[in-house]
Amino acid sequence: MNKLLKKLTAGDQFIMENHPTDVRAEITEEEAIQGLKKIRKEIAEIQDVIYAHNRYAVLICFQGMDTAGKDSLIREVFQKFNARGVVVHSFKTPTSKELQHDYLWRHAIALPEKGKFGVFNRTHYENVLVTRVHPEYILNENIPGITSVEDIPKDFWKTRYDEINAFERHVVNNGTIVLKFFLHLSKDEQKNRLLRRLEEEKHNWKFSPGDLKERALWDQYMAYYQEAIQNTSKDHAPWYIIPSDSKPIARYLVAKIILDKLKKYKDIQYPEMLPEIEQHKAAYKRELENQG
Template structure:
């Protein structure tokens, strides 16, 4: 199977989503993709342990994508070998009443990873320039000054939010958080097929909601706003990666490989060395333990 190069997926210039494939063609079968993922999982698990001991960086991994793009299963499969103490997954749904009493970034700030740990955002702060752009009436729930109706939400409002998100990510990155942002790029045809499978397969029925069909009607709007957000917020310190998502096994491997290849660049992440005085007394400590 062709080696995965993060640069093939990283957004470094203005992109058009309709020109980017949603399927990476490969001769590899599913078993080979899973085997490749297993290899990278083991490496990431080891890295996590070292990073936990090093305790100077944290890692924030953000996932966005249309409904059925595979975020939940990808997170489960890619990170299942991680030590639970070193990774926390946050699924950001509709803000609750407590969250709405704060600014829209507050709930994301308090979910940021501690040093030495990974945090995964399943849906992210970008919902505030995606879902709310398609449904601007949701902004009214934030009870903002000078916003009393949808008509009060002007283009400069969204421009300001993009600036705030960029500032948020810059601040976080400058304080030791390594940021990955993944957009799982799904085709509309594949989404239809996955929604049909939810209806046809009994064990997946619970995932289906009539709301999925209503949101599907806004497909073109979502693509437009995703494209705008990605183009305006992919930076050197918080890059976007567009991952073809029509093949779940392949998308999982791509994400894992990108994280591994990029994390390898942080050559200063090493296990701390014991104090020389402690090392020199190993024999003493052994004798004490043997006597106890």
């Protein structure tokens, strides 16, 4: 298992096709289901300490193609969390107000407070993925000097990678732990899940014809995901490539990585009682015991 987890980390030489979407030969779904039950309790316990410690925030980012399982993964992995300590943001098409600001603004204002977890369901990487596949969307940002797709300079996307790296470095330097997960789904499995949305009544509401239009651009998305991950997987904010053809296994692997990473922060501890309270603790205890 440790060997598998090590292989999930992406670097600047990341090649999409070298990472499997299905690892059921290495871990069974039943093992993953049982493992998650234990791990999510441990993560919830660490959440409580982080909340009390109030020095770190944790930002968990999820990216993936439609049907990759982001929603259900978030529900299952963070099931045992205290609701006051975690906030989930699902980023959709930017609103008119958001477009009045720079592209990172809406993500910056959604960052978690000290002591809390923030979960980004789709992230600031939409700005180098969806806009890369559909560069005409950039025109909605009203960037000076860009009035047509042809005006987008050749180094535009490299500049955005640099800006995103700087943004993540800034939040890490100020106490936010950043973990980024790409839910790596095969095209065949996506087809099966889209068919299920059409065939099963309880999933009908999830289907959109737009899913088919984006699916037709699969190869472009994979190429731009690869480039984005190569340029933005850093020691301070790493990318993890999660095999996602099996939802139970994907959930387990994400939870295991979160747990392992948080355990490395040995300075995260419950704060000690203030000296002036510690000094009079016995008296406070007697006072409470003598109360009716």
